[in-house]
Amino acid sequence: MLRFLKGMAFLPFLLVTWSSAAFIISYVVAVLSRHVNPxxxxxSDTGATPPESGIFGFMITFSAFLGAATIYTRYKIIEKQNQTCYFSTPVFNLVSLVLGLVGCFGxxxxxxxxxxxxxxxHDGGALLAFVFGVLYTLLQSIISYKSCPQWNSLSTCRIRMFISAVACAAVIPMIVCASLISITKLEWNPRDKDYIYHIVSAVCEWxxxxxxxFYFLTFIKDFQxxxxRISAETNGDV
Structure with missing residues (x-):
C-alpha cells in the first residue's frame, strides 16, 4: 500500500475514498432513518435531514477541498510536463484548472x-458542480491524448475519454428531467407524479x-x- 501511494498519489486516492464514503455513509444513514426510499x-436527498445532513455537509465540504487540491496539483503536473516536452497550449491547462475549481466551489x-x-x-451549486465537473473531465481527456504517449498510455487516455463521454451523456438528461419535476419530496413511489422524471434524473446523477x-482514480499513477516540498522564507531580522 505504501508503495502504491508513493509521491502525491495519496491525494487522489484520499479524494476517491473519502467521496465514496461520503455518498455511501449518508445513503445508509438516511435509509436506516427512513428519511428516503432505498x-x-x-x-442530495441523502443529506437533507438530520442526522445525515451533518455527515453529508462535513464530508462533502472536505471532498471539495480535496478536489481543489487534486485539480491544482494536476494543473502543476501538466504545466511541468508541457515545459519538458511541449504538447499543448498552456491555455487548455489553465481553462481546465478554472473549470475544476468552479466545480469544487459548487x-x-x-x-x-x-x-x-x-x-x-442548493440546485445552483449542484448545477455548477456537475456541469463544470463534466467539462473538466472532458478537457483533461483531450489534454491526456495530446500528451500521449510521452506522459500517458493510450489505454489511460481511452479510459478517461470513456468516463468523460458517459458523464457528458448522463448530465444532459439529468438536468432536463430534474427541471421537469414539479414537486420536491424525499420519498417517492411509482404512483407519484413525475416519478419517471425522478428515476431518470437520479440514475444520471449517480x-x-x-x-x-473513477476519473480521479486514473490520476493516481501520474501523482506517484x-x-x-514546502519552503519557508523570512524577510528582515529575526
Whole structure:
C-alpha cells in the first residue's frame, strides 16, 4: 500500500475514498432513518435531514477541498510536463484548472445549503458542480491524448475519454428531467407524479457522481512521481 501511494498519489486516492464514503455513509444513514426510499434517491436527498445532513455537509465540504487540491496539483503536473516536452497550449491547462475549481466551489455550495432549506441555492451549486465537473473531465481527456504517449498510455487516455463521454451523456438528461419535476419530496413511489422524471434524473446523477470518482482514480499513477516540498522564507531580522 505504501508503495502504491508513493509521491502525491495519496491525494487522489484520499479524494476517491473519502467521496465514496461520503455518498455511501449518508445513503445508509438516511435509509436506516427512513428519511428516503432505498431505491434511487437523489444524492442530495441523502443529506437533507438530520442526522445525515451533518455527515453529508462535513464530508462533502472536505471532498471539495480535496478536489481543489487534486485539480491544482494536476494543473502543476501538466504545466511541468508541457515545459519538458511541449504538447499543448498552456491555455487548455489553465481553462481546465478554472473549470475544476468552479466545480469544487459548487460542491461547497451543495454541502453548505441543504436541499430542503435553500433549494434554489442548493440546485445552483449542484448545477455548477456537475456541469463544470463534466467539462473538466472532458478537457483533461483531450489534454491526456495530446500528451500521449510521452506522459500517458493510450489505454489511460481511452479510459478517461470513456468516463468523460458517459458523464457528458448522463448530465444532459439529468438536468432536463430534474427541471421537469414539479414537486420536491424525499420519498417517492411509482404512483407519484413525475416519478419517471425522478428515476431518470437520479440514475444520471449517480452515474455522473461516480464517474467523477473513477476519473480521479486514473490520476493516481501520474501523482506517484510527484513530491511535495514546502519552503519557508523570512524577510528582515529575526
Amino acid at each position: 431505491f434511487l434517491p437523489y444524492i 460542491m461547497g455550495i451543495v454541502a453548505s445549503f441543504q436541499e430542503l432549506a435553500v433549494p434554489v441555492v 452515474t455522473v457522481a461516480f464517474g467523477f470518482i 512521481s510527484i513530491t511535495l
